[in-house]
Amino acid sequence: MKNVYENDGITASGKLWEDALYDAGNNAITAQFDGKGSISRYAVMNKYEVFTKFYTLLTLDGVPIDYIRDKKVEMVGKRQITTIDAVRAQIVVTQFLDNTHNCIYTQFAVNAKEDLSFEAVMNFGINYQSYVDQLPGARLNARNLLRILGGFLGGKKQTEEKDGEVLVLRGKVMGDFYIDAALSSGGKMGECDRGFFNQFAVGGKVKAGSTGVFRYVIGAGTRGDYTFCDVKERLAGFDAALKEAQEYIDSLVPPAHVTDPMERTYYKSLLNCSLSNYKELGKFKGFLAGIVYQFPARTYYRDGYWTVLSVLPVKPELVRNEIMTLAHGINKKGECGTAVRYNFKCHWGNHYDSPSFFVIMAYDYAVHTGDMSIFAEKVNGATVYELICAVLERFKQEVDGTGLLVKGGKYNRRDWCDNVFRGGYVTYDEALYCRALQAAAQISGALGKKEKAQAFEADHDRVKKAINALLWDEEKGWYVNYRDGAFVEDNLSIDTVIVALFGIADEARAKRMLQNMEKYLETKNNKEQGMGDWGTMSVYPYYKRAWDIVQKSSLPAYYHNGGDWPYWSNIYAYAKLAYGMDYKYPLLRWFEYNAEKGNYTPVEFYSPIHPDGSLLQAWSSTGAFVMSYPEGDFFKKSL
Template structure:
């Protein structure tokens, strides 16, 4: 992986090429991640398909004859010489055109943590081959030269996927590609980035077997156990606000179900189907370490410091976009509890002190005390309460306004460094991790600092976190680092983040790069295109099809088709006119 990435950057070669129509082409077969409301899969167009189902997990592996390149990739679709794959939206089915079945093998586990199950023999019914696992069903039907593949939690749901003709499935796939293509005036790089970003956001909208909303998925890799996150959902819904804001109403209710009476919330809320719920609860109850992290059956990693604040921010975005205050009124008691909870963490200066643990977005980092990222969320949440709650609880709204003013007045003393940026965190014992981080830009997003200070911070970000400008890091021009320099104390990090330039220790996270680009755009500053698109160019260079979770040169990438990596697309569309006019910056 290291050599491949380095070589691609060194010679400027692209494994994938963005086309003028917003699609992406390649002479070689690369992995296409697939997510529809129920069905999800990994497809290699030269003949491999791994199938899964939201709420149930992995179902089966299918091998087929495949197609020759060149390949043209689009959201949930790939076309090739003499064939291709198209995914339906209304039913959990897809069609493999001009393909013959070679093998169908049922999964023996729904997830890595589940107990193995005996593999059942493949069923035969005319032109159908049927794989049953105990937690889901796959049916492959031969239709002339095509294979139609349908999945379901049971035979009835899978059979519903076979009701569409091959042509109807293709039509739904084509309509979905068109729906994702929301910046047709953009150049190939911009247009394809937006298309794939909108796909990541729209495909995060999951459904259960009855068609009801079943949460915003963090990404394709988060179906076992199926769960929806407070923070991932917040950044993902930025791209959905202008397309389908009504989805947030149901998402708010799901997130509310994970809140405790004292305002605590987990990282995410588990939304598994019946079979997987039983399997997960058995694992949770029998493994002490897992049970220590997941305290309640519906919790995915209990007690995350940022989650309750994201709940308030999500409610605020919904009310601001739709004008509908009913969810706010219905969940007002929860918002009160969240406000009281953070007042309990607050020091005399009004800034909540995070306990020293690894439970916010940087979940490989033990940081505590004043944490810039969390304080930005706190001030943003206070502004939501102050702005939208007066009609329902005037006393609460006034108190939140006072708390916001106090917090803003205290920020610089708590975290501003002589360098001109805000420290990552300052512990209660006085230790300061003073490196510059992209997640500290929550302070800018929620207007916690003055405009002059914001512009100064953004200038430091351009010079220190954009890899093209930072010659202290050894990997050249590859993206925007989430932190630099690496963490001072090894004891503050664990797992992947213990390595410099990996994960929270300096990788490019497109959602944060999008946050950064947005802060430049809304202030009229040049230099926004690099953070908006450099991550996507890296994906094209390396053959990563879809909105990647994170990456760095020494360690490769995280998951594909990540919901919150739609942030750059959301930012591009929010600032459409400026983006289409072009970046005034001449170059690095």
């Protein structure tokens, strides 16, 4: 399909048969619209995927519309609008989410050129496998088991309720799994399989020169818990929800200096990505990593840190919530896992980057909001400041005589690069640790804890000196990836850019490293990689020791072994901005390249020769952060 950046969104033009997959999320669910009037994905947070397939057949006088008809698809915020030239009529399909409810809204507006009868017929398959697979990880407790048992033993599963022109279908799929739909005029129920509907329609007669509007709202989940949504009520509030969707789009205001249509679209898309991944479930309030991290619902220390950077200037209260949720994941030993689950349980324990991210996130929040009260907030009897001290004290068990962290164990993959066994001194982990010590020193000083501040500052100076003495490669002109005893992985890794960004490298080294990144990681400049101009590589050359790389990173130009991770491309772009270099290529190329491929929301990772990662990935929003702080001095600010 052909893309145009207009009205702060992406407009794709093509034929009706072509997919235009667009992901959307609110506080309860994620959904995907396909540019044909169907719902290609529907996932309820901490529950399950609802559909295996979903089909929409648009008919005029009972005849399905030809799939070679022209269409345009407009995508922005939580909304997709598909306009179809059906010869006898123009059909405008509007699909969207509101901000909070577990339901999906669909409207068909039929602008008739002659008298006709319109009907949209929907059918779908239920994802039973997801229901079963996700039960142990997210929903297995006594209360839910009683609900499930009651659902299996209950009576009639399918009901129809007629209220004027509105038809409400209520179905019980299995156990505690319901599916409901509220249909406007012309609503009909079709096949009922196993006692619940899997086919329905809306439509009616439309006079020449007039517009017929037909709507439905569909929702699935568990009656009586946080997922329940009254679809009849939502259909009655359809116009208010449609207005809310527009107001949400309007609230995504690009910075004043961003005027180019593509860049305005970019900013709105990325900020929408961050906000769409914010979820609240009881006391759990935080940013999920993306659409494939909902079962069980969890927020990551590293993903959360990079995600909140774009949110901080617009909704700092959400950043505060993220900090408090992550604080629950710190155990009594001061250890952090990779993530915190919806029930505050640790997800994959004792990571080497998570503690530093917790400290740095709290610090950045305080620096850029002035809210020092965050450090006095208590979680499980300890203040946030005490937890900062605890995680850094725990880290001392991993430190050797140089002051650096030693990432021990033969198969240690416990940081962001979790498909690579990086041992010993890992530049990325050391730089984060160094920044965390600096942050802790400033926090302690601001709180009047002079001795603590001096101790953290001394540790920071020692680590900074060791990084520059042991991990800089003068011949190559960059910091090595990692040094594990006698072995050195000296490829150029994009995650080492934080050494420049955090001021650990002096200006000469920082610029030299960034110039080499421009030469080797930006594919427009690196002809050796042989795949053309496709973005910014995460490493180059590829990892040289086969035993160190596993799963997707086993393949060259993929995942951690050279694939493009947009969040890193954006952070690298910010480092170039901070040092007065041309930064637009790493900032924008990944977005443009993926839009051309039909990835219309921010992708997790990608490669020109391997499958793409998931879409609507929260930390890929860092480009909005770059645009929000154009002076390049975000990390230079202090308390």
